[in-house]
Each structure stands twice: as structure tokens, then as C-alpha cells.
Amino acid sequence: MWQVCAGGTGDSRLPPSAPTDDERVALVGWASRRSTAQGLALRARIVSECAQGHANRAVAARSGVARGTVSGWRGRFVADGLDGLGDEPRPGVLYRFRIHRGLLDLHAGCAPPAPNARTGC
Structure with a gap:
């Protein structure tokens, strides 16, 4: 069951989260490995x-x-x-980059003039 440790006491109303030996090794590895994502290490x-x-x-x-x-x-x-600690997909529509009309106009304004065009400068 729950152990009483320094800095806090166990709560008998909470579900026991006793990982197996393999899970414990994975948790320690994730928490201490530098290449682990910050969120996963915190979890x-x-x-x-x-x-x-x-x-x-x-x-x-x-x-x-x-x-x-x-x-x-x-x-x-x-x-x-351990599968419960991974990131789940975010709800809603996937974010996609969109090219705005103003951005297209900006790029059109930066194009070199046509060979016979009058520039007004």
C-alpha cells in the first residue's frame, strides 16, 4: 500500500499507483535522460x-x-x-499554414518590373 515518506504522507483515498519494476525503470530513465521531452520528463x-x-x-x-x-x-x-503519460492529439481542426492575400500582394510588389513597363520613378 502507501508508504509514508518525508515531505508528505500517503492518502488512502487515492488510487495506488504502484508501477511494476519495468515501469519504474522506464520512469526513472525518462525523468533523468537529457533527450526526453520536458513534458514527459515532468510526468x-x-x-x-x-x-x-x-x-x-x-x-x-x-x-x-x-x-x-x-x-x-x-x-x-x-x-x-506508461501509455497514459504520452501526449494525446489536440482537439479541433489541424493547424495549417495559410498564405494570406496580403502576403501574395507583397510578393507581387517585390517582383522586378516587366521589360517595357513604366515605373513612375
């Missing part, structure tokens, strides 16, 4: 601290995030394991 640290028995409030204070953030990542880990 790995949050879940690792929760697994050690720290309360959400203590984990949030040490991580610099809100308690709801800690609770959310703990819940996703309990529900989906």
Missing part, C-alpha cells in the same frame, strides 16, 4: 513521486504544478500505465 517525475507515497499536494509543490495536474497524471497512469 515521469510526478508519477515516480506518487508511487513513493507522497501526497498530491507535496508532489505539486516540489514539481511546481497544480494539484489537479498531479491528480490527472496519477489517474492516467493508473488507468493506462
Whole structure:
């Protein structure tokens, strides 16, 4: 069950987030590897601290995030394991670059004049 650790106490109302040995190795690797994305490393640290028995409030204070953030990542880990810590696609329409008419006009104005054109200068 929950362990009581320095800096926070376990809460028996929270779901246990006890990772397996393989999951624990992956979490430590993600949290300490320099090439890991910042968001994933933070999530790995949050879940690792929760697994050690720290309360959400203590984990949030040490991580610099809100308690709801800690609770959310703990819940996703309990529900989906390591796969729950990955980024999900954003809702809504995919963002695409659009060329605005003004930008096209700007480029047209920068084109060299035609060979027989009068420039007015």
C-alpha cells in the first residue's frame, strides 16, 4: 500500500499507483535522460513521486504544478500505465499554414518590373 515518506504522507483515498519494476525503470530513465521531452520528463517525475507515497499536494509543490495536474497524471497512469503519460492529439481542426492575400500582394510588389513597363520613378 502507501508508504509514508518525508515531505508528505500517503492518502488512502487515492488510487495506488504502484508501477511494476519495468515501469519504474522506464520512469526513472525518462525523468533523468537529457533527450526526453520536458513534458514527459515532468510526468515521469510526478508519477515516480506518487508511487513513493507522497501526497498530491507535496508532489505539486516540489514539481511546481497544480494539484489537479498531479491528480490527472496519477489517474492516467493508473488507468493506462506508461501509455497514459504520452501526449494525446489536440482537439479541433489541424493547424495549417495559410498564405494570406496580403502576403501574395507583397510578393507581387517585390517582383522586378516587366521589360517595357513604366515605373513612375
